[in-house]
Amino acid sequence: MINSVNRFIPDNLIAYQGSDEYKNKKRILIDKKQKQLKTVFLNSIEEAFDLYNIKSEMCLSFHHHLRNGDFVIQKVCEVIKERDLKNLHFAPSSIFPSYTNIVDLIKTGNITDIHTNYLNGPVAKTISEGNLSGKLIMNTHGGRARLIESGDLKINIAFIACPVVDKLGNGTGSYGKSACGTLGYAISDLEYADVVILVTDTIVEKIEHKQIDGSYVDAVIQINQIGDSNGIISGTTKLTKDPIGLKIAKECSMILKELGVIKNGFSMQTGAGKTSLAVVKYIRDIMIEDGIKGSFASGGITASYVQMLEENLFDKLYDVQCFDLEAVESYHKNKNHLAMSASQYGNPFENNTVASRLSFVVLGAAEIDLDFNVNVTTDSMGYLIGGSGGHADIAHEADLTIVISPLIKSRIPLIKDEVMTVTTPGCDIDMLITERGIAINPNRLDLLEKLKNSHFPLVSIKELYDITHKITGVPKKILKSSEIIGYVEYRDGSFIDCIYKI
Amino acid sequence: MFRSLLFIPGNNPSMIQNADVFNSDGIIFDLEDSVDINEKDNARNLVNNYLSSANNYPSLVVLRVNPIDTEFFKKDIELIKTKKINYILLPKTTMDALNVLEEMLYDIEVKFDLDTVKVIALVESAKSIIQIFKIAKHCRVEAILLGAEDLCNDLEIDRSNEGNEILFARSRVIYACASNNIISIDTPNTNIDDELLLREDCLNAKNLGMKAKSSIHPSQLEIINEVFSPSKKEIIWAKRVLEAVEKNIGKGAFSLDGKMIDKPIILKAQKIIQKANKYNME
16 A cells, blocks of 8 residues: 555555544553563573573563763673574664674674664665665654553563663663663563563672662673673764855744744754754853743754753753763763653653653754655665664644754755655754755744745745756666565555565 | 954855855855865855845945956856846956956856945955055955965064054955945954954044954854944934934034034944944944
């Protein structure tokens, strides 16, 4: 069948019918796992495999808070390989380039199915090339929380890398030699997995401010090192020097000012890329100049936001994962730097999520089409390069959703007739800001009205498309193969697009 | 009238492709110092292709050619045939160099029926600073740009953040331009990472009387444009003066807020409003 963003979805799946459709559905909650009276302390991952009879065809989950510096998923993969467990279902919240052991396990059929929110690097490449024998399901961060709490994704064993654990099995990521800050993505796994195993390198007597409630924890494994904190650094800590990026960032901040959304009590979220950091810097300048204080910033938190919290420009930071070591330090020492779970962040069925309280979000795009549908999942050739993460969650929930991007990336036009893969539906994108003009989604008549007499270069997205093609020429259309290797699942559990083999 | 001119290396296609989107009042396509000697032909071809085929151009197009005593000069000048160049930026300008350029431009303009191309004189030697009042009077010259780096090399002195060593040269440029009603353009600040320094440098130049500043990176444009634009306070003041003029028609001089308003003050207010309108300021 064809879904409402005009994509083919196999008949056995629920086709996406609109980003508000979840409001017609009822929240499904399975029982949380039974609390433990006692947590077992183990000496090795192998011991846990024996004790909990971890075997073929099970579903194992992981979180990605140590990002590219995570060692736990690699070590678990080594044990799987050694024991040659088959047909495993992996459900890491994200997959980074350093998780190379997964590649081997995919090729040998040890791992056959994957649920994740984001992936890039060698695992993404091998899946793109059709080596995963089952299916890849790409969820959103909020959608993953929904998937787990509803029982649609049944996790047998949750391995949670946890920088510090105490004698009662409570855990935190805020300090320790492998500190990674908040552990927001692991909370659903903690509460709903059949068996929860914390993997740590630091055990202390007692943790004062726990993030992981030890009563859900079955076992703790102490190993030499769970990861390298430096590997969590995402994107960059420096503003872009790219003149086009700076121009777009400046334009974005000025349009936000013109719209009057940078006002006392406002809230915001941006990505962690160089251009996003420039947007944050320009917004900070406006806030200081106009004496404005926001209520909160959220998301993956970076040093830029930490600085603004310390300058009293925001009341609070809501942090689902720390993007750099300044954020980790801030989360440890600043009581207004708060952790949130993925569910509190963007679960469509959770009440009063942080995403739903956002005044505006500034997001990126690998591709955008004439209907404003955004692709952050695959590149223009169809190779997996990322995934929604929180993109589709906050795009839907925020009052104003802006996509910023240069019109041409390495000589490839940003705007397509149709994006290669729909990650976020166009109905949730309000505005595209580029170096050659600003396109407002025609559905946002209020924005068009507010800006109609402004000095901003407002054009239609088709005009931007034409301008780009005058520079680049019209690119040859890339044809997809017919073999489906996975699906993009929208946050409500419906399917918004298929992923095809390269 | 302009506040900012941005240098773009002639052999940088991605910068050239986006020349029309930077917030600069004009773009200087550079065929000289930023282009390696082995890249001269490629740069010229690239700029020529851009000027011959792009869909949108910067509001002011300046071409910095190579010096008259190089083998590249004549070919560089031929690019005026694209009809897209508003100004030739002549490096190491002296009266002799200017006369050679004049002769060559005239010949091409007549032969190909082109409009007159104006010149920005780049003064960057002791000799050019000495000749500056003659240069400023030349019929082709509509602006003078101070090149402090080469000037300091010529004088065998170091550049400093404060710029005391170029005070004399700056002053010569400013007075030569002001007395001939042409635009004085300050030397670029080569420290692209220090915004505070750039702002101080701009303010210093502006307070001496410079009307514009050149830049070597787009990230400098925001500060340059801000400093060389009228401030909000100045615009409000100028509007009040001009409103008061309307109410005091026929009076040579009158008072506003206890201060005398006469012709020089009115002219100053008019210039401020003219600039504000030009740069779409409220």
